[in-house]
Amino acid sequence: MSGSKSPRERVAPHISCLPRSGIRDFFDIVSEMKDVISLGIGEPDFVTPWRMRESTIYALDHGHTGYTSNLGLTECRKACCEYVETYFGASYDPFKECIITVGVSEALDLALRALLSPGDEVIYHEPCYVSYAPTVRMAHAVPVPVVTREEDGFALRAEAVRRQLTPRTKALLLNYPNNPTGGDLTADDKAALARLAVENDLIVLTDEIYSELTYGERSPSIASLPGMHERTIFLHGFSKAFAMTGYRIGYACGPQDLIEAMMKIHQYTMLCACGFAQETAIEALRKGQKEMAAMRDEYEQRRNVIVKRLNELGLHCFMPKGAFYAFPRIAETGLTAKDFALTLLRRKKVAVVPGTAFGPCGEGYVRCAYATSMKDIETAMARIGEFLQEIRAGK
Amino acid sequence: MDTCEKRRKILQVLQARARLTAEQIGDRLQLPAAEVAALIEAMEADGTLLGYRALVRPEAAGNGEVRAIIEVEVQPEREGGFDRVARAIARFDEVRDVYLVSGRYDLRLEVVGDSLQEVALFVASKLASIQGVKGTATYFLLKKYKEAGFVLEKGEEYERLKVSA
Ligand SMILES: Cc1ncc(COP(=O)(O)O)c(C=O)c1O
Numbered sequence: 111m112s113g114s115k116s117p118r119e120r121v122a123p124h125i126s127c128l129p130r131s132g133i134r135d136f137f138d139i140v141s142e143m144k145d146v147i148s149l150g151i152g153e154p155d156f157v158t159p160w161r162m163r164e165s166t167i168y169a170l171d172h173g174h175t176g177y178t179s180n181l182g183l184t185e186c187r188k189a190c191c192e193y194v195e196t197y198f199g200a201s202y203d204p205f206k207e208c209i210i211t212v213g214v215s216e217a218l219d220l221a222l223r224a225l226l227s228p229g230d231e232v233i234y235h236e237p238c239y240v241s242y243a244p245t246v247r248m249a250h251a252v253p254v255p256v257v258t259r260e261e262d263g264f265a266l267r268a269e270a271v272r273r274q275l276t277p278r279t280k281a282l283l284l285n286y287p288n289n290p291t292g293g294d295l296t297a298d299d300k301a302a303l304a305r306l307a308v309e310n311d312l313i314v315l316t317d318e319i320y321s322e323l324t325y326g327e328r329s330p331s332i333a334s335l336p337g338m339h340e341r342t343i344f345l346h347g348f349s350k351a352f353a354m355t356g357y358r359i360g361y362a363c364g365p366q367d368l369i370e371a372m373m374k375i376h377q378y379t380m381l382c383a384c385g386f387a388q389e390t391a392i393e394a395l396r397k398g399q400k401e402m403a404a405m406r407d408e409y410e411q412r413r414n415v416i417v418k419r420l421n422e423l424g425l426h427c428f429m430p431k432g433a434f435y436a437f438p439r440i441a442e443t444g445l446t447a448k449d450f451a452l453t454l455l456r457r458k459k460v461a462v463v464p465g466t467a468f469g470p471c472g473e474g475y476v477r478c479a480y481a482t483s484m485k486d487i488e489t490a491m492a493r494i495g496e497f498l499q500e501i502r503a504g505k
Numbered sequence: 506m507d508t509c510e511k512r513r514k515i516l517q518v519l520q521a522r523a524r525l526t527a528e529q530i531g532d533r534l535q536l537p538a539a540e541v542a543a544l545i546e547a548m549e550a551d552g553t554l555l556g557y558r559a560l561v562r563p564e565a566a567g568n569g570e571v572r573a574i575i576e577v578e579v580q581p582e583r584e585g586g587f588d589r590v591a592r593a594i595a596r597f598d599e600v601r602d603v604y605l606v607s608g609r610y611d612l613r614l615e616v617v618g619d620s621l622q623e624v625a626l627f628v629a630s631k632l633a634s635i636q637g638v639k640g641t642a643t644y645f646l647l648k649k650y651k652e653a654g655f656v657l658e659k660g661e662e663y664e665r666l667k668v669s670a
Binding site: 133136140148151152241289412415463 | 666
């Protein structure tokens with residue numbers, strides 16, 4: 111047995127080099143503490159509306175506990191395609207152009223693995239959801255981040271993308287409304303990115319998970335723009351707008367050949383998404399609009415309050431257009447994002463996530479999720495106020 | 506937002522949380538507090554906002570109040586249908602709610618009193634004797650499970666992960 115490798119050495123290099131998520135670091139500290147008010151939670155504080163939970167119970171009660179077809183229940187795919195057509199203006203064939211997945215997480219992984227060969231490049235914006243770069247790397251491809259700025263409303267500009275294009279650029283990955291900034295793209299931004307994708311023959315992956323949570327006008331999805339159907343994979347799910355994070359259910363729509371390729375991976379690795387979660391998803395799409403709108407209206411009010419408070423406290427905060435995150439600038443305090451978050455947590459028991467968890471350009475910012483009660487938001491703001499006074503007084 | 510939209514939004518907030526100040530409502534809706542206060546005052550004056558009251562767990566109020574739902578069958582009149590009788594009934598302080606309803610009977614009331622006897626007496630002596638009332642059915646309320654959207658028995662709390670992506 112001489113010369114045997116340590117378990118650590120056995121881990122594949124492209125996995126061992128993945129960084130730990132900045133979120134995990136924080137999670138470990140916060141879970142040890144009592145009475146923390148957390149603005150660090152990236153999921154709704156609402157439980158899944160009863161309408162949907164009741165349909166889960168119905169499915170279980172009737173013994174719907176088996177596998178479904180690999181693509182997912184026909185009725186679920188139909189409901190997804192009808193919904194995408196109605197609310198996003200893009201039409202897909204439920205029999206060939208739609209697959210039900212285990213959350214947007216799996217849909218994104220399937221899409222990337224189906225598309226990418228080793229060395230291919232994927233352009234995306236930072237700050238962004240923590241999984242993007244690792245998921246690209248796990249597909250043996252190269253993540254190419256493009257910095258987005260507060261001055262631009264954290265929108266991804268076509269010119270900035272153009273500068274990163276190489277012969278290996280295969281895909282453009284977008285998430286608007288955005289986690290963690292709350293930024294969104296205007297119709298013009300989307301049109302410019304669509305044109306760039308067509309000119310350079312890129313595939314666009316659009317992660318629409320926060321789309322319903324848009325406050326004010328919502329511009330049509332990039333998937334619905336001319337020339338985009340054949341080159342867009344539309345990723346969506348139920349976790350955020352329908353408060354169904356634990357159901358682990360989502361879907362992808364796209365050109366038949368791409369969905370077929372994703373299906374191959376899905377059938378061999380996942381088999382199918384949970385059947386009673388699929389039945390619940392049908393209920394959400396067809397009957398859950400009212401419940402969803404009520405949650406969205408409440409998030410909007412919380413957004414207005416938290417952004418006003420942060421600005422009153424002297425932490426300049428961009429007005430988010432969607433999702434449920436505020437992304438205030440804390441650079442003026444003289445602390446790094448990580449120190450700000452750690453010190454605030456230790457001294458005042460308020461958890462926020464350092465902007466750097468979402469990419470290096472998140473330095474100088476922290477993410478405050480407002481998917482938490484108004485009472486907790488007000489208390490957290492009061493504590494942050496005390497904290498800022500202390501640091502300004504040099505303590 | 507036009508004034509109509511502002512009024513509608515303010516009403517929505519107040520229907521869920523009547524105790525918020527004009528400033529708090531303004532913060533939620535991105536409106537100046539003074540404007541919210543003025544709109545509320547106007548809606549109080551024009552009868553849009555009828556009043557505010559607390560929703561209280563019945564035993565906590567400690568007044569031993571008895572409540573009953575009463576179905577009333579009414580002989581409609583050539584002029585005004587059910588209106589005269591409904592208005593006559595609505596005058597009594599004991600009567601909390603009066604609705605004209607579709608179905609087997611005509612008016613549905615909610616009545617409060619200090620005891621079963623008091624409510625029963627009210628029905629027999631006041632209500633049934635109103636001209637045009639053909640019959641009544643009284644249902645005493647035994648236990649309340651939900652009122653105005655609030656479930657009375659608290660379920661258990663489910664705690665989310667404290668930090669997540
Ligand atoms: C931008 C973004 N995409 C995807 C996900 C994961 O979604 P799901 O629960 O559908 O896997 C999240 C969750 O935080 C997210 O913020």
